[in-house]
Amino acid sequence: MKLFYSPFHGFIHKALVATHEAGLWDEMTFVATYPFRNREGVDQGDRYSLLPINPLDKVPTLVTDDWQVVYGSEPICQYLDSRSRAHRLYPDPGPARWDALRRHDRAQTVFETTVMMNMEGWRPETERHLDVYEWIWPKILRVLDELEEECREEQGFDIGHAATLHALSYGDFGSRFYEAVDPLYPRYDFRAGRPHLAAWYETMLERPSVVSHYNRDFAGDDSPEFFQTQLAEVVKHRGER
Numbered sequence: 001m002k003l004f005y006s007p008f009h010g011f012i013h014k015a016l017v018a019t020h021e022a023g024l025w026d027e028m029t030f031v032a033t034y035p036f037r038n039r040e041g042v043d044q045g046d047r048y049s050l051l052p053i054n055p056l057d058k059v060p061t062l063v064t065d066d067w068q069v070v071y072g073s074e075p076i077c078q079y080l081d082s083r084s085r086a087h088r089l090y091p092d093p094g095p096a097r098w099d100a101l102r103r104h105d106r107a108q109t110v111f112e113t114t115v116m117m118n119m120e121g122w123r124p125e126t127e128r129h130l131d132v133y134e135w136i137w138p139k140i141l142r143v144l145d146e147l148e149e150e151c152r153e154e155q156g157f158d159i160g161h162a163a164t165l166h167a168l169s170y171g172d173f174g175s176r177f178y179e180a181v182d183p184l185y186p187r188y189d190f191r192a193g194r195p196h197l198a199a200w201y202e203t204m205l206e207r208p209s210v211v212s213h214y215n216r217d218f219a220g221d222d223s224p225e226f227f228q229t230q231l232a233e234v235v236k237h238r239g240e241r
């Protein structure tokens, strides 16, 4: 299997957590893919374009051992979970599953809207749209408050929790590393005033699937040449199917 993903390990990647939790880490070839800038902040243009296998040109994109392309983090996590030989992240159909999927969707929306705010910050300061921040931030704050309530109870670990770690850590990453200064809540700390959420998060940082990559250097080859070799292999095998 190959996982094309952006190797910014300053935040927790749901697809990497799912790979690790499933016990499939050693079977995965991790292919560094920069949709925009690399880790040095240099725009990569189309040197890492996934267009031959994904019309959305987005990471993460998974290629299975049968050369099937699965894109979108949610289908990828479901696929990995279906092959799990360790900790399952998706409960069977029933209330526990619907709750996990609800929390997953909530976190995914927080993540994707935080990406939107970060990208808004790439514009020159005078061209940023304040209404984007005013629309998104109240949703995020309500979610954080709901998380604080939920974390009063003992939590298991399912796809909703993995997605929550992804979203919260990405928000941290955004406020620490992006040049954008949020006009409403610069350098916002989700832990402040939310002790139960803060405690849960700290505990989660010790989970092996998080330790696997979070705040660690990417150890592989992140050159465009390696990316292109891996992509060409996929295109070739798909052409032969």
Ligand SMILES: N[C@@H](CCC(=O)N[C@@H](CS)C(=O)NCC(=O)O)C(=O)O
Binding pocket: 006, 035, 056, 057, 058, 059, 060, 071, 072, 073, 074, 112, 115
């Ligand atoms: N719904 C997708 C969203 C993934 C996503 O937003 N990926 C971003 C990187 S953070 C991307 O590849 N952006 C490139 C682009 O939109 O051109 C998922 O969950 O996988």
